[in-house]
Amino acid sequence: MIDGAAAAFAAVGAATLGAALLPRLLGRVPVSIPMVFVAAGMIAFALIPDLPNPDPLKYGELTLHVTEICVIISLMGAGLALNRRIGWRRWSTTWRLLAITMPLSMLAVALIGWSMLGLGVAAAVLLAAALAPTDPVLATEVQVGEPTDDGEADDDEVRFALTSEAGLNDGLAFPFVYAAIAMSMVGVAPAAWLTDWILLDVLWRLTAGVLVGLAAGWMLGKLFFSAPSERFRLSEHAEGFVALAATFLAYGFAELVEGYGFVAVFVCAWAIRASERTHGYHRVLHQFVEQIERLITALVLILLGGAVVRGLFDALVWTDVLLVAAILFVIRPLTGWLGLLRGKTGPRERFVIAFFGVRGIGSLFYVAYALANGDFEGGERLWGIVGLTVVASIAVHGVTATPVMAVIDRMRAREAKATKGTESAAPSTPV
Numbered sequence: 090m091i092d093g094a095a096a097a098f099a100a101v102g103a104a105t106l107g108a109a110l111l112p113r114l115l116g117r118v119p120v121s122i123p124m125v126f127v128a129a130g131m132i133a134f135a136l137i138p139d140l141p142n143p144d145p146l147k148y149g150e151l152t153l154h155v156t157e158i159c160v161i162i163s164l165m166g167a168g169l170a171l172n173r174r175i176g177w178r179r180w181s182t183t184w185r186l187l188a189i190t191m192p193l194s195m196l197a198v199a200l201i202g203w204s205m206l207g208l209g210v211a212a213a214v215l216l217a218a219a220l221a222p223t224d225p226v227l228a229t230e231v232q233v234g235e236p237t238d239d240g241e242a243d244d245d246e247v248r249f250a251l252t253s254e255a256g257l258n259d260g261l262a263f264p265f266v267y268a269a270i271a272m273s274m275v276g277v278a279p280a281a282w283l284t285d286w287i288l289l290d291v292l293w294r295l296t297a298g299v300l301v302g303l304a305a306g307w308m309l310g311k312l313f314f315s316a317p318s319e320r321f322r323l324s325e326h327a328e329g330f331v332a333l334a335a336t337f338l339a340y341g342f343a344e345l346v347e348g349y350g351f352v353a354v355f356v357c358a359w360a361i362r363a364s365e366r367t368h369g370y371h372r373v374l375h376q377f378v379e380q381i382e383r384l385i386t387a388l389v390l391i392l393l394g395g396a397v398v399r400g401l402f403d404a405l406v407w408t409d410v411l412l413v414a415a416i417l418f419v420i421r422p423l424t425g426w427l428g429l430l431r432g433k434t435g436p437r438e439r440f441v442i443a444f445f446g447v448r449g450i451g452s453l454f455y456v457a458y459a460l461a462n463g464d465f466e467g468g469e470r471l472w473g474i475v476g477l478t479v480v481a482s483i484a485v486h487g488v489t490a491t492p493v494m495a496v497i498d499r500m501r502a503r504e505a506k507a508t509k510g511t512e513s514a515a516p517s518t519p520v
Contacts (some may be wrong), residue, residue: 103129121487123227126387127480130394142399143392145453145472149461155392156454159385160259161354163226163450165336166378167256168358169371170233172244175359182250182432182442183257190421190428191258194446195221195265197420198412206408211272212465218265219456219475220416223255224449226386227483230490231445236362236371246434247497250442259451260298260352264290266455270463289347297348299356305339306360314365329377335361336378389450390483393476401476404469413478417485421446441497445490448482 134140145152173179195217202213226232232252233244244252267290271282313331336354343353362371393401425443434442456475460468 121227121229121483121490122383123386123390123483124487126390127394127397127483130391131398132394133391134395135398140395143395144399145396145401145457145476146460146468149457153454153457153461155385155389156450156457159382159389159450160351160454161336161340162333162378162382162385163224164256164259164351164354165332165358166226166375166382167232167252168355169332169362169375169378170236171249171253171256171359171362172233172237172366173249173253174363174366178433180253182246182429182434183253185428185432186250186254186425186442187257187261188428190424190443190446191221191261193424193427194416194420195262197424198416201412201415206412209466210277211269211463212467212471214265214272215269215456215459215463215465216471216474218262218269219452219459219471220448220478221262221265222259222448222451222455223251223446224451226255226382227447227449227479227486230494231441231447231486236375245501247438247441247445247494250434251445251447255447256355256358257352260295260349260355262451262455263349263351264294266459269465270459273459273463273465294347294349295352297346298343298350298352301343301346301348302339302353302356303360305335305342305353306357307364309335309338309357310361310364313361313370314368329373332374332378333381335374386450389453393453393480396476397480402473404467405473405477409470409474410477413474413481416448416478417481437497437500441493445486445493447486448478450479452479 134143177184197217198220199213199217202208202216203210206213208216231248232255233248264286268282268286271286271290275281335357339353339357340350343350361374365371422440422443425446426439429439429442432439452475456471459465460471465471
């Protein structure tokens with residue numbers, strides 16, 4: 090008989106080693122690291138029956154906190170990686186995705202959940218909110234790389250849009266999760282919950298999250314780069330673990346004042362990045378966060394794979410599978426395309442951004458949070474739909490991300506070369 094605890098330790102060790110080796114082993118192969126971890130979890134839990142069942146309903150609190158930590162660390166990494174200065178025009182693609190694409194996709198999922206899947210209104214709203222956040226971490230080819238030391242450096246539009254969208258929509262989905270929880274507790278009649286929802290869950294929590302993030306980022310930026318003594322100027326010591334301090338400080342203080350910690354962490358990371366754009370310490374912080382993020386993500390995905398083979402999808406019916414397919418192949422691509430119409434993206438970039446709305450760890454967190462704080466029927470089915478969406482997204486986007494982005498990069502390089510050649514061939518103006 091296999092010792093379950095020993096097997097768990099061995100699995101954690103193998104996952105840690107895999108998180109370090111797989112990026113180098115896979116290279117440009119169209120197989121993503123998350124795909125490997127989900128498959129490893131499925132194989133391990135299928136072959137070793139003594140491993141405990143990673144049922145997210147049975148271990149709801151553990152699921153909640155593990156996914157919570159994973160999300161906030163990924164948000165810090167996303168904020169630190171973005172090189173582009175914030176601005177209405179510079180971030181116009183992001184604003185369009187948040188203001189048009191996200192509400193339209195949520196509306197579509199909620200209506201289908203209520204009318205075709207037979208879910209209650211509260212459960213349908215929860216499903217829409219939980220599946221709203223995107224997560225490029227699970228398809229690394231479509232996220233930006235490391236922060237640069239060049240303060241004027243920029244990211245290409247596709248990778249920037251997908252990374253910045255994911256950094257902000259994790260927090261912006263939270264008000265709708267709260268709306269679903271309120272409906273499940275006091276009823277769907279707006280008179281019972283709408284006023285408190287607008288004043289507290291929308292206005293106060295969002296404002297508090299932004300302000301705490303700005304304040305924490307400003308103070309930490311001063312400490313990192315402008316402290317009067319080198320002894321306290323942390324950038325001089327190149328200690329990457331300080332990124333965890335920034336993450337947990339921003340998140341903790343925002344939650345203490347009942348703000349959105351997800352928003353605070355991303356804004357804090359952006360503020361730190363903006364405080365001194367040309368310092369190499371940003372790369373040190375980002376690399377440390379990326380390593381921790383990769384490790385925790387591996388753990389979550391292995392457990393997700395284990396949950397799949399232990400019955401996560403047992404409560405699903407065929408209409409649920411159709412909804413998942415519609416989200417990945419119809420709803421996100423269509424709403425993404427509509428949101429970016431008449432924007433600064435061309436048709437090629439618009440298609441790629443619209444298609445790669447990767448669903449990931451944020452969705453798992455939201456359904457765990459809502460089921461722990463609300464009164465929803467059919468928790469097994471909700472977990473099945475969300476879990477299937479995440480697994481299908483990892484598979485579909487993981488296989489397509491590498492070849493699609495390789496084509497985009499080659500076409501962009503050819504266009505840049507042609508433009509440079511045209512400029513160099515132009516006759517010079519005589520003095």
